[in-house]
Amino acid sequence: MNIRVVAYQTGIFVIQWGLMILGFGILTKIIAPLKLLQPTLPLVMYFDAGVKALIALAFSVTWLFIWDRQVRYYFFRRTR
Amino acid sequence: MGSLDWDTVAILVALGSFPISLALTRFFMYWNSAHGIVGIDVHKLSRPKVPEMCGAAVPITLIIFGEVYSLITNASWIPFAAYSLVVGLTALVGAVDDKLKMRGIFKPILTLFCGLPLLVLGFEFPGQVYDTTLRVPLFGGYHLPVIYPLTILVVISVTSNAVNMLDPLNGSMSGGISIVAGGLLVGGLLTGANSTTIFLYASLLFTLLGFFYHNRYPSRAFSGNVGQLSIGASLGALAILSRTEIASIVAMFPNIQNSFFFLSRIRRFTEHRELKARPTKLTSDGKLASSADPAAPLTLVRTLVAEGPKTEREIVSDIWGLFIASTTLAIITLLLTGIVL
Numbered sequence: 555m556n557i558r559v560v561a562y563q564t565g566i567f568v569i570q571w572g573l574m575i576l577g578f579g580i581l582t583k584i585i586a587p588l589k590l591l592q593p594t595l596p597l598v599m600y601f602d603a604g605v606k607a608l609i610a611l612a613f614s615v616t617w618l619f620i621w622d623r624q625v626r627y628y629f630f631r632r633t634r
Numbered sequence: 635m636g637s638l639d640w641d642t643v644a645i646l647v648a649l650g651s652f653p654i655s656l657a658l659t660r661f662f663m664y665w666n667s668a669h670g671i672v673g674i675d676v677h678k679l680s681r682p683k684v685p686e687m688c689g690a691a692v693p694i695t696l697i698i699f700g701e702v703y704s705l706i707t708n709a710s711w712i713p714f715a716a717y718s719l720v721v722g723l724t725a726l727v728g729a730v731d732d733k734l735k736m737r738g739i740f741k742p743i744l745t746l747f748c749g750l751p752l753l754v755l756g757f758e759f760p761g762q763v764y765d766t767t768l769r770v771p772l773f774g775g776y777h778l779p780v781i782y783p784l785t786i787l788v789v790i791s792v793t794s795n796a797v798n799m800l801d802p803l804n805g806s807m808s809g810g811i812s813i814v815a816g817g818l819l820v821g822g823l824l825t826g827a828n829s830t831t832i833f834l835y836a837s838l839l840f841t842l843l844g845f846f847y848h849n850r851y852p853s854r855a856f857s858g859n860v861g862q863l864s865i866g867a868s869l870g871a872l873a874i875l876s877r878t879e880i881a882s883i884v885a886m887f888p889n890i891q892n893s894f895f896f897l898s899r900i901r902r903f904t905e906h907r908e909l910k911a912r913p914t915k916l917t918s919d920g921k922l923a924s925s926a927d928p929a930a931p932l933t934l935v936r937t938l939v940a941e942g943p944k945t946e947r948e949i950v951s952d953i954w955g956l957f958i959a960s961t962t963l964a965i966i967t968l969l970l971t972g973i974v975l
Contacts, residue, residue, distance in 0.1 A: 555951045559938055564959040567887045571963045575970075578880065579773040586776035603780035618894055625895065629932060629940050 566624045573620065577613045585609050640707070640829035647706060648836030651699045655844025658691035663848060663855045671732075673856050677803060677946050679920045684853055687732050688845070689861010693725035695841045696868060703833050712755055712762045713830055717871050719751035724794050724867035728859035741798065741863070742791050748867055749790030752874055753783055764874050771880065771970035790870045793882075796889035797866030799896060802935055804853035806950050808846040810957040811865055814885040815839040817961030818878060821968035831876035838868055851947050878968065885964035888956045892934035917943050 585606055591598045666672065666685040673686040697718045704714040727744045730736070756763035766782040769775040778785075801807035819835035821827075842865065848855040857865075866889075873882035883890070911929040913936040914922045921943035924936050938944070938952045 555955050556938070556941070556944070556948065559941065560952055560955040560959070563937070563956050566891075567956070567960055567963060570887065571884055571967070574880070574884070575771055575773075575967075578768075578770040582770045582773040582776045600780060603778075607781050621891065621894070622898065625891065625932065625937060629937050 562628055566621065566628075569624070570617065570621050573617055577617060581606075581610055581613070641823065641832045643707065644703070644829045644833035645836045647703050648699065648833055648840050650702075650840075651695050651837045652840040652844045654698065655691050655695040655841040656847055657844075658694055659688050659845050659848045659855055662688040662691055673858075675804070675853060675856075677916060677922060678852070679916065682852075684856050686856045687729065687858035687860050688848065688855035689857030689865070690725065690729065692841050692845050692857075692861050693721045693864035693868075695844070696721050696837060696864075699837045699841070700834070703837070707829070709830055710762060712759045713875050716751045716755045716763050717834065717868070717875060720748055720790060720871040721864050721868050723748040723751070724790070725860050725864035728798075728861070728863035731859040731863075741859070742795050745791040745794045745863060745867065746787045748794070749787040749870070752786050752790070752871060756783065756786070765877055768879060769877060769971050771967050772973060774974045786874060789874065789879075790867050793870030793873070793886065793889075794863040794866035796886060796893045797869065798859060798862040800889045800892045800934060800953075801857060801862050802933070803851075803946050803950050803953070805846060805850035806953045807857060807862060807865070808842050808849045809950065809954050810888065811869065812839055812842040812846055813954060813957040813961050814869065814882075814964070815842060817885060817965055818872075818876075818881065818968075821878070821881060821965040822876065824965070825968050825972060827876060827878075831872075831878075834872050834875065838865075838872065851950060881964040881967040881971070884967050885957075885961045887960035887963070888934055888953065895932040895934070895937075914939060919943075921945050922949060 588606070590602050590605055593599070663685045666687055671686050672683040675682050675684050700714045700718050703709065704711050724745055727741065727748060731741060752763055764782065764786065766779050767775050767777050768782065797807060797811060800810070815835050815838040819832065819839055822831050822835055845855070845857070845861070849857060869882060869886070873879050911925065911927040911931075913925055913930045913933040915925055917923050922935070922939055922945075923943040924939045930936065934953065934956075935949055938949050944952075
């Protein structure tokens with residue numbers, strides 16, 4: 555086993571894991587409890603869920619972007 | 635069974651799946667070879683022919699043992715029916731793809747529908763298939779009455795295709811997912827999961843080990859899409875049935891990285907065989923090296939050979955090392971799920 559590459563990749567996994575837990579934490583504690591509209595209006599539940607899903611999607615894209623930069627940094631430094 | 639607790643019974647029954655999977659894989663090796671269902675091991679200089687679609691042994695064993703356990707223990711048939719249908723349907727999609735060589739876009743679309751049994755049975759029997767409250771480590775959880783059911787279809791498609799995409803080398807998928815199943819089984823035991831969850835993870839582990847015996851380096855049996863898709867779907871279905879969604883994502887980090895970099899470069903769903911720029915190349919001494927083509931996707935294997943050419947065995951060891959790391963994080967995630975800050 556190539557310890558260096560596995561250790562570097564494990565480091566990336568740990569960072570991504572920490573960010574993921576933090577992201578889910580923000581969704582749980584801040585985003586999910588938000589009341590965006592009066593719950594008496596029709597279809598409000600679906601609008602509310604849709605907006606929150608979009609916020610979660612934005613978090614996921616950011617998370618993947620950070621992952622992407624870390625792997626590319628390693629790969630292009632090693633193959634230069 | 636009076637003196638045995640239910641977790642022990644679950645593991646003992648699941649142990650039986652090892653010899654069955656071993657024997658079924660062997661049967662498919664001979665039968666498929668005799669019927670010309672073979673693939674070429676392109677990562678060896680001799681390019682040996684290896685029987686394909688032997689991974690069919692895995693969904694068959696999983697379904698048989700799910701039903702056996704349900705009958706023996708009188709456990710509710712609903713989660714087992716949902717699980718078996720998901721695994722069976724994805725295996726069917728994989729088998730059709732193995733025979734017809736469909737275009738890359740069809741697998742993610744068809745596997746979306748394979749999650750329907752979970753969704754439908756979940757609607758019919760609330761609380762027995764899924765729970766719309768997502769449990770988050772350290773932060774409690776939140777209720778997702780609209781999003782959660784819709785996500786189920788995506789989850790099955792993503793997990794099945796992510797596993798399908800990370801099976802380039804002998805034993806990399808079967809060994810890697812065995813590590814994931816074993817880790818989540820340990821996590822389930824540590825966190826007091828119910829015996830159905832323990833059984834399903836244990837049966838996945840032992841079934842995979844039976845297949846792995848023939849699939850390990852040098853491989854004498856290839857999984858084919860039939861095995862890869864059903865194994866991935868099994869993980870996805872288990873994540874939902876056992877409420878281990880976040881831990882399962884963590885355990886599958888190597889699959890996620892591989893799929894993300896493949897898709898971000900290619901920008902479409904396609905088959906490896908349709909790629910013009912291959913991520914790796916075979917050197918004259920039988921090692922795998924990173925492709926010099928800038929258009930080649932940055933797959934996990936290509937990242938692992940960035941420093942220089944490596945043998946297939948070395949790369950597979952590295953992939954397993956990464957699965958051990960991600961599964962350790964998944965176990966920590968499970969342990970943290972019960973804790974709220």
